[in-house]
Amino acid sequence: MTVWTTSNPIVLVGGWLSSAQDYLGLARLLSRPPHNRIVYIADISRREWFRMRDPDFRYVLNIVARTVDLALHETGSKRVDIIGHSAGGRIARAYLGDQPHLGVVYNGQRFVSSLITLGTPHTTWEVFVRQFGQFVNDAYPGAFYPHIAYRSVAGESVQGKRFGTPEEMFAHRSYELVINDGQSIGDGVSPTSSCYLPGAENLILPGVRHAPYNAPRRWYGAPAVMMQWFGDQNLPVELNLTDSTAIPG
Numbered sequence: 001m002t003v004w005t006t007s008n009p010i011v012l013v014g015g016w017l018s019s020a021q022d023y024l025g026l027a028r029l030l031s032r033p034p035h036n037r038i039v040y041i042a043d044i045s046r047r048e049w050f051r052m053r054d055p056d057f058r059y060v061l062n063i064v065a066r067t068v069d070l071a072l073h074e075t076g077s078k079r080v081d082i083i084g085h086s087a088g089g090r091i092a093r094a095y096l097g098d099q100p101h102l103g104v105v106y107n108g109q110r111f112v113s114s115l116i117t118l119g120t121p122h123t124t125w126e127v128f129v130r131q132f133g134q135f136v137n138d139a140y141p142g143a144f145y146p147h148i149a150y151r152s153v154a155g156e157s158v159q160g161k162r163f164g165t166p167e168e169m170f171a172h173r174s175y176e177l178v179i180n181d182g183q184s185i186g187d188g189v190s191p192t193s194s195c196y197l198p199g200a201e202n203l204i205l206p207g208v209r210h211a212p213y214n215a216p217r218r219w220y221g222a223p224a225v226m227m228q229w230f231g232d233q234n235l236p237v238e239l240n241l242t243d244s245t246a247i248p249g
Helices: 022-033 047-051 057-076 087-096 130-140 166-179 223-229
Strands: 001-004 010-012 038-039 080-085 112-118 148-156 202-205 236-238
Touching: 010 022, 010 057, 010 087, 022 038, 022 223, 038 057, 047 057, 057 080, 080 087, 087 112, 087 130, 148 223, 202 223
Parallel strands: 010 038, 010 080, 080 112, 112 148, 148 202
Antiparallel strands: 001 236
């Protein structure tokens, strides 16, 4: 049955070339009233992200798996809620999977109630993640596991322009890498359309930017923005599941 819960610990998975320190502010917000969550941040450094070579993302997947294990062990909870920012949302979807990734099976869907992705380009042609992204979408298309609540959040704030402000020109290059259309609109890094995840609850937030480094008050983790996509009353999760619950595929 579907109920509302506020009890699960949260695991934050950061984006490409980020570090755990980038998410301390968001973690503090989630740990304070009215949410009062216990929050764990997957400790992936910028250097560790930089070492990844498509399609092998086992190193960061192992860090996510260890973080989830730690959260369950320390809190006694049976499940966590995952929030993945940017590339972290794709990593989280792979972690949920029950198919081998280069010989390793993570099967994290057993331990997860919900997944929220923030500015994650679920559709991408970026050369440094193309094979891995294709694997995730082929093996686990859309909101793949029915017992997990999926929510994909996309900002809509910056129109890409070949000639414009520095932000618009950066967005143009980024959007072109992701979907081969630099004139799209998005959060300044991820085109809004690329964040659509079939079967998930898809939210578009006007005015929201991708990251804290250039928009600390308007990125996904800013206090006023977070309240638009995170609310315990809005996170349905499935309870009373057993190991015998049918999983597609």
